[in-house]
Amino acid sequence: MPAPRDPVPTPARPVPSPGGLRSSHYPGRLIVFEGLDGSGKSTQAHLLLKWLSSRGYRAFFTEWNSSDLVSSIIRRGKKKNLLTPTTFSLLHATDFADRFERHILPPLRAGYVVICDRYVYTAYARDAARGCDPDWVRNLYAFAVPPDKTFYFRVPVETAHKRKEASRLRIKYYEAGMDMNLSHDLTESYLRFQGLLKRQYDVLARTEGFQIIEAEQDIEALQREVRSAVRPLLGGFPKEEVLVHGT
Amino acid sequence: MAPRKEETPSGAKKRDGRLFAWHRRESRNKVEKLGFNNYGTRLPGIAPESLRGHLIVIEGADGSGRTTECAMLKEYLEVQGHAVLETGLRRSNLVSEQIDQAKQGHVLGATTMALFYAVDFADQLENKIVPALAAGSIVLSDRYIFTLMARAVVRGASRQWAQHLYGFAIRPDMTILLETRPEILLHRAFGRYGSLDYWESGMDLGISRDRFESFFRYQSLLKTEFDWMTKTYGFVKVNANRTPMEVHRDVRSSVQRLLEGARLETFR
Numbered sequence: 001m002p003a004p005r006d007p008v009p010t011p012a013r014p015v016p017s018p019g020g021l022r023s024s025h026y027p028g029r030l031i032v033f034e035g036l037d038g039s040g041k042s043t044q045a046h047l048l049l050k051w052l053s054s055r056g057y058r059a060f061f062t063e064w065n066s067s068d069l070v071s072s073i074i075r076r077g078k079k080k081n082l083l084t085p086t087t088f089s090l091l092h093a094t095d096f097a098d099r100f101e102r103h104i105l106p107p108l109r110a111g112y113v114v115i116c117d118r119y120v121y122t123a124y125a126r127d128a129a130r131g132c133d134p135d136w137v138r139n140l141y142a143f144a145v146p147p148d149k150t151f152y153f154r155v156p157v158e159t160a161h162k163r164k165e166a167s168r169l170r171i172k173y174y175e176a177g178m179d180m181n182l183s184h185d186l187t188e189s190y191l192r193f194q195g196l197l198k199r200q201y202d203v204l205a206r207t208e209g210f211q212i213i214e215a216e217q218d219i220e221a222l223q224r225e226v227r228s229a230v231r232p233l234l235g236g237f238p239k240e241e242v243l244v245h246g247t
Numbered sequence: 248m249a250p251r252k253e254e255t256p257s258g259a260k261k262r263d264g265r266l267f268a269w270h271r272r273e274s275r276n277k278v279e280k281l282g283f284n285n286y287g288t289r290l291p292g293i294a295p296e297s298l299r300g301h302l303i304v305i306e307g308a309d310g311s312g313r314t315t316e317c318a319m320l321k322e323y324l325e326v327q328g329h330a331v332l333e334t335g336l337r338r339s340n341l342v343s344e345q346i347d348q349a350k351q352g353h354v355l356g357a358t359t360m361a362l363f364y365a366v367d368f369a370d371q372l373e374n375k376i377v378p379a380l381a382a383g384s385i386v387l388s389d390r391y392i393f394t395l396m397a398r399a400v401v402r403g404a405s406r407q408w409a410q411h412l413y414g415f416a417i418r419p420d421m422t423i424l425l426e427t428r429p430e431i432l433l434h435r436a437f438g439r440y441g442s443l444d445y446w447e448s449g450m451d452l453g454i455s456r457d458r459f460e461s462f463f464r465y466q467s468l469l470k471t472e473f474d475w476m477t478k479t480y481g482f483v484k485v486n487a488n489r490t491p492m493e494v495h496r497d498v499r500s501s502v503q504r505l506l507e508g509a510r511l512e513t514f515r
Contacts, residue, residue, distance in 0.1 A: 069349075073342055082341050085291040086369045086415055091342075094362040101356035131291035139411040143358050 028108035029233050030145060032119040034201065035153030036194055037175070038163035039215045040222065044153070045117045047223045048230065052113055057237065060107040062099065064118030070095040078173060085130040088174070092123055093140045100144055108145065111238060120144045121208065125200035129193065130180060148233055151226060152201060152210035157194045159216060161187075288414035293377055300380040301509065302417055303502060304391040306473070307425030308466060309447045310435035311487045312494060316425065317389045319495045320502065324385055329506075332379040334371060335389035341370040350446070361399040365412055368395060372416060380417065392416045393480070397472035401465070402452065406475070421505050423498055424477060425487035429466045 031048070033041040045061065052059040066074065070091055077083035083091075107114050120141040127137045164171070173179070176186050177193030205212055211229055213222060305320075307313045321331045346363055349355045355363065379386050392413040399409045436443055445451070448458050449465025477484060485497045 069345055073345060077341055082370065082374060084369070084373045086373060087341065087366055090362060090366040090369050094359055094366055097359040097362050098355060101359055133288045133414075136288040136411065136414055139408060139414075140362070142408055 026105070026108040026145070027111040029113045029237065030104070030108060030116065030147040030149075031113065031230060031233070032116045032121070032147040032150040033153065034118060034121045034150060034210065035215065036155060036157065036160040036198060036201070038160035038167070039153035039155045040163070040219070041151070041153040041215075042117050043219060044151070044222055044226055045115050047219075048226055049115055051223075051227055052115075052230075057234065058110075058112045060103075060112040060114045062103045062114065062116055064096075064099075064116070064122055066092075067095055067098060069098075074174070083179070085127065085132050085179075088130070088179075089123070089127040089132050089137060089140070092126075096120070096123065096141070097143065105145070113234070113237070116147070119147060119150070121150065121201070121204055121210075124204060125197050128200050129177070129196040149229060150208065150210045151229070152205050152212050153215035153222075154198075154201070154205075154212055155215045157191055157198055160194060161191060286410065286414045286416055286418060288411075290373070290377075290415045293373070298377065298380040298417065299383045301385045301421075301505070302376065302380060302388065302419040303385060303505070304388045304393070304419040304422040305425065305498075306390055306393050306422060306482070307487060308427060308432050308469065309444065310432040310439070311425040311427040312435075312491055313389050313425060315491050316423075316487075316494060316498055317387055319491065320498055321387055323495075323499055324387070324502070330382070330384040332375065332384050332386045333389065334375055334386060336364075336368065336371075336391075336394065342367050357399075357402040357404070361395075361402070361404055361409070361412070364395050364398075368392060368413070369415065376417065388419070391419065391422065393422065393473070393476050393482075396476070397469050400472050401449070401468045406472075420509075421501065422480060422482045423501060424473060424482040424484050425494065426484050427487045429463055431488055432466065433462065 033045045035041040042063070045063075049059055049061045073091060074083065074088075077087070077091075104114055104116065123141060124134065124137055128134045171186055171190050175193075176190035177196070178186065178189050180189075180193065182192045183189040204210065213225055215222060303320075305313050305317055317333060317335075321333050324331045342363065346367060349360070349363065376386050376388070396406075396409040396413060399412075400406055433443075436447065443458050443462050445458075447465075448462040449468070450458060450461055452461070452465065454464050455461040473482075476482065483501050485494060485501075487494050
């Protein structure tokens with residue numbers, strides 16, 4: 001199918017895909033927030049969105065939450081104990097591909113600043129922690145465009161867990177890595193799984209060139225750091241109305 | 248990591264006996280060297296040497312007589328005293344319902360659909376095929392990753408991406424490709440359904456609004472992929488423009504040779 005011409009003539013980059021599913025260019029910007037649960041990245045992403053909107057940029061927010069389709073499959077798989085690391089990983093890739101094809105690539109092509117609360121790196125870290133072949137996982141996500149900026153909110157596991165506890169959200173089975181038999185105790189398993197994830201993230205930070213943000217500072221200081229890193233990306237970028245999605 | 252490609256020795260293509268001897272030797276080398284018998288990606292939690300059974304795949308377009316051949320081969324193998332598990336695509340109970348839903352609504356993009364099929368395949372592989380192979384059964388698969396790869400590539404994915412995506416699949420001991428002329432497929436489709444199926448005509452590709460023309464062009468695109476895979480993966484081609492019994496005779500003799508080869512190996 002022929003791609004429509006980009007409406008905004010800003011510096012255009014090729015859209016990588018599984019070998020040219022779409023060969024076109026996009027003028028938008030992609031900013032990614034990564035980190036453990038309770039690292040404060042969602043708060044920071046929200047504040048960045050507010051700032052961009054107030055400055056008149058066209059910004060779009062999307063987060064890594066499972067669609068109804070996939071979460072119902074996961075629920076069912078859990079009940080029957082059907083899910084393995086491979087199917088789990090593929091399910092999340094399917095879900096992400098759907099979100100990518102709907103909510104990430106179109107706004108990028110329309111010239112929006114797209115803010116992602118978690119991106120492919122979440123899958124890299126999680127699937128590698130579960131024992132999937134890292135090269136294979138990367139290939140799964142080969143269709144995803146590389147971000148312009150990735151912030152990694154680094155916190156000690158204990159701090160992240162305390163924040164999670166304070167939020168009084170129940171820890172879910174897969175979030176705690178209970179399928180990996182790390183421990184019979186949910187909290188214990190959660191802490192150990194988060195430790196594994198953190199190790200993966202720390203490696204990814206080096207190999208993928210994340211901007212590391214030490215997330216134990218106060219919220220205002222963190223946001224100042226984020227904004228000053230985003231500012232250079234917006235040179236010559238068009239401002240217009242704002243569209244918020246996914247909250 | 249580059250996907251592992253196999254080179255077929257020249258001249259061996261026509262003589263499938265030599266071809267599958269080579270194919271078996273290749274897979275055995277790989278198992279010994281790298282400790283796996285799949286296409287390059289290890290499957291977490293599965294010891295490849297524990298899979299004692301045989302995996303036989305029958306590939307071919309809709310209407311090439313796959314299902315009939317599978318049933319006949321199963322019958323034959325069971326008479327010979329083998330435990331046989333018959334399996335196919337899109338029969339897993341994890342996601343088949345959701346795939347049907349998605350197909351109805353035409354809502355998912357090509358990449359998403361390709362990955363969705365991969366979930367379904369992985370689920371069947373790990374929950375049905377692997378346990379049966381571990382128990383020493385012969386698993387007879389009515390279609391395998393090759394159909395899924397061909398469909399994805401025809402819809403715009405790269406061969407490399409598709410190969411790597413299915414890198415976790417267990418390498419079949421033998422893949423039989425039933426080759427049929429498109430005209431025959433056409434007549435069989437009319438005979439069975441009275442019309443051409445939307446998906447089997449590749450209408451979602453938007454090649455042509457005319458279903459008849461779309462069918463021919465879609466089948467020829469698929470054929471290109473299968474020809475390429477025949478070279479890459481070493482399929483045993485069987486001419487399926489004949490009666491089921493004639494085709495069965497060819498299929499059976501290939502499978503017999505495979506199983507005899509395996510028996511000799513255990514004696515050694």
